[in-house]
Every structure is written in C-alpha cells, then in structure tokens.
Amino acid sequence: MKIVVCLKRVLDTQERVEIAPDGKRLVSTGLDYVMNTHDECAVEEAIRIKEAKGGTVTVLSLGPSGATETIREAIAMGADEGILLELEGDEEAWGPKSTASALAQALKGLEFDLVFFGLESGDGSHHQVGLAVAEALGLPAVDGVKKIDFQDGKILVRRGIELGEEVYELQPPAVLTLVDGMNRPRHPSLRGIMLAKRKEIKTVKAAPREEPLRLIQLRKPPERAGGEILGEGKGAVPKLLEKLREAGLV
Amino acid sequence: MILTFIEERKGALVDTSLEALTAGRRLARASGLPLAALLIGADLERHLPKLREFGAERAILVESDKLRAYSPAAYTKALVQAIKARSPKVVLASATALGKELLGRAAARLDLGLATGCTELSFQDGRMKITRAVWGGILFAEVELLSEPRLLTLAPHAFPAEPEPAPNNRLEVERLEVPLEEADLKLVVRELLEAVRKGVSLTEAEVVVAGGRGVGSEEGFKKLEELAALFGGAVGATRIAVNNGWRPAEEQIGQTGVRVAPKLYFACGISGAVQHMVGCKDAKIIVAINKDPQAPIFARADYGIVGDLHEVVPALIEEIKRLKGRG
C-alpha cells in the first residue's frame, strides 16, 4: 500500500493565545510549531498500515521552510519520504483553496493508493482541504474516519456521525480524512530521529491563488469570570454542598 | 433565494437542520429573499409539514431509490445541481458530518468560497457579516465571503431552532431530477452502526465529572465515576487523561474533543488550559478541585476547593450519600 499523508504544522497555543495588533494572526514569538493533532494520527495510522501490509509512506506538507522540521518528525516516526511545498511570502495569504490546489497539483505527480489528511487544521479549522483535493483529483473520499480495517482484500472504513458510525467499503485510490483519537501516535525512536536528520526533503515552490474567503479580524470569546475559593481540602466539602443545594443541584 | 440543506437520518429530520432553517429564515426575512429547503433522499414528502412550520416557502426535493443510502458523490451531485438550477444567494447547512462534507465538496466543485462552523450571521447595510469558530473554537474570526452564492455551515447549537410559518403559510413543492450514474454510487454507506448508549451521554448529561492529569491513573477515575453516578451524570476527561490511556477518546472535552454545557461541571485535577475550557465554558456552574492554588482553572470556576482530589472527591461522595440517606 502506498500512502501519502498531507500534514500541516501549527502554532502550539498551549502556552499563550494572543492576537497580534493587526487582528489577523496570533503572536508567534516564543511559541513552537507542532504537527497538527489530526495529522499526527494520520501519520501514525499510515505507518501502522505500512508495518502490517508493507508499502511506503510519503509525507507532503505545504508551509514555510521551517515546516521541514515537521516533515522530519513524521519521518522520525517511520515515514519514508518527505516533500515540502514551500510557500513564499505571507502564510496568511494561503487559505483552503490555495492549499488544496497546490496539494492536488503535487499529488498528480505521485503514485499512491491512499491519501490521508487530518480532519481539519487546528488553526483555520476550515475542514475543506482534504475534500477539495478529492474533488480536484476526482477520487472517492471518506471524511472523518476513525477506523480502517483490512478484511479479505477489502478496505472497510468507519467514520463517526452524530448517530454513531457509517461503514464504507473503499476501492483505492481514495482520499481519507482522519480524526484525532483513532490511535495514539508513537514517539519517534532515537534511531528514527537520527535517520530523519540526514534525510533529504524534496522542496518545490508554491504560490497562492485568490481566496474567496477574507478574514476581517480575529477575536477572543468572552471568558468566564472566576468565582469563590471555598476552602482547603475536605473541610471545604460542606460549604460546597451548601452552594450546590442553593443552586438546586443536590 | 436562501437555500437550506435539510438532513434526514433514518426517516427523521436532524434537529440541527432546523437550526439552519431558522437561521436561513432570519436571513431571508432580513434580505427579502424567499426561503427554500433542499431535501435529498427517498420518501421525503412526510417532512413537508415540518418545513412549513419553520417558514420554508419552497421545498426542493431530490428523490430516488438510489438515494436511500447515503453516498457522498451522489448527494454532492444533487446539491450542486440544485445550486446551479436555482442560483441561490446563500446556501446553508448545519455543520454535521454530512453537512460539512457536502458543502465542502460543493464548494470545491463550484469553486466557491465556504465559511465553515459559523456561530453568528447577520445582514448589515446589504453586507453579510459572518463569524466563525477558528483554532478549534478558542477564537472567533469575522470573515467575508467574496463569491456568490455564499456557502455556510453552521456550528451545531450556535443558533436556536424556532418554528415560525411564512406569512401566507404557503409551501411550494418542486422536484428536481438528478441523473445518477454508476460512478456516483460507487461509494455508498454499507452499514450504519448506531451508538450504543452506556448510561447518559456526555453531551446530554446535566452533571459532568471531568478528570485530568491530577487523577493520576485509570484506577483513579473510579471515584469520579462514583461521583457522576450519584448525580446520574457522565464522566469526561482532558486530553492528557485520554492520551495516558486512562479514558476513551470519546470522553475528551475541549478543542479537539466534545463540547458540553451541563448544569454542573466538576473539574478534578485539571489545570484549566484554554483548549480544555472551550469544551466546558457553557456549563452553568463549574467546580474546580485542584491542589495548586495558582492553577488557572480557579479563575474560570464558580467554586473552587484547593486540595488533593483523592481526599476531596471521596469526602464529597460520602457527604452526598449521607444527605441522600437522610432523605
């Protein structure tokens, strides 16, 4: 099975979420970039399939030159090859349309059975790129996959919906978008990290197209106000119960 | 025309579709455009009374036996054809698994802009103001769509579902023929596995007892389960607790998990990261139990107890049992 995983690096917002003065981006100074969480599961799943069935895993990422580090992380986990579509200029100019057309273009030059995406990116959260690539390539797609089973030469995939799960039988080539939580991504081994360091990452330049969705400004949702510290340890329990009783909860 | 895609599952309209229809009606009334509902599937006429109740003026039905089971390509074709045939100004759907998929594919096929996960919509001086959730819901973005029709998916539960019939209470029904070929039906749902309910579901529970890294182990969650059971509630977890294998992924609350809005939310051994809080900020009352008085959760909780949860939670359980025993 030849699998291409499309992935993105995103700002690690665990330390801080601060909107820049232009209102259009987050302040990134001092923050790291990490692999988008859904994409990390997609990489893990692809590697597990390779380990079980043989084949190759190629990772493809659109991003600035720094995104090679994220590609190397995937290689350290067990992917074979990495390709960077290097965007020039402002990353914010790249919306889902530009991203999908650049990725689709690159995929046309690659051999694959399956293309994996993470469900959506943790930053823009558009949930469009995987679907748009499937459309551009004229391939079947299942969106929001949480399980992939190989049974008697068939590929059965499950995706979560509001009622439960839908099961599809898939004929490659196909596109799948995968969800965080379907597996627990491994930590790269030391050997993997060494290997990834030496790996050559193929780089191709990419330019954006016009985006029909324009960002005016970002804003923070109102935060909850803090309340009352009732006390320390189990001694505070009666006081809490009194409060809950007042609220009609016990 | 404002076109709202209405989803049906197993013969019933999906609740959040009625939220989309309500939002569509508000846009229609504000802009003077007619409100149309698009249904795709089989045996759709039974839904007409509901559409009328929610103020639809036109129902566009794409019916075929071939559309009984969901097929992404065939449904996309039907939606795309309806858009081409009726040239709506706005196309709306609830951001369900199906709604996200269909509008995403239609946007690609028609090369149109799409705003996903919208939380607010309004018309101001002829311009449409759109707010959508970004960064998994920890931030909002005000955006503008430059192409027409404007395609939008609405975050579930961000809009109310309120019935209000059209002024003349008329519903025109039209059918749209969509020729389906084999290629459109290659990928079809083979099976629908309905979720088996183990007790009350996390999103519907009135009381949620959530635990984080501070719970320390899978075993440690037993006490949280016990507390939840006393309230007839459900257990939730932070990403760290899930990543450590202490709880299943379905129980993760937050940016990459589920959103809950219970009456009472216990946060036990949870630091209060924004990515977690976005999943529980709509709780009526948040109670935090954390041994670190500096933990950010205390600035977001209504009531806090500083202390070891392994002491406080059992004491809380005992006290509630005692109260219950007294009747």
Ligand SMILES: Cc1cc2nc3c(=O)[nH]c(=O)nc-3n(C[C@H](O)[C@H](O)[C@H](O)COP(=O)(O)OP(=O)(O)OC[C@H]3O[C@@H](n4cnc5c(N)ncnc54)[C@H](O)[C@@H]3O)c2cc1C
């Ligand atoms: C893109 C992205 C998406 C994310 N999505 C989510 C998400 O959906 N949900 C989510 O939860 N997180 C999410 N996170 C992670 C989030 O940023 C935090 O890392 C996580 O919520 C922290 O979990 P925690 O509170 O259990 O652990 P910690 O932050 O480690 O906090 C543990 C707390 O327990 C307290 N404690 C320890 N022992 C005890 C004890 N015995 N008694 C009482 N208190 C004790 C400590 O004082 C501490 O405050 C996401 C992060 C990113 C970058």
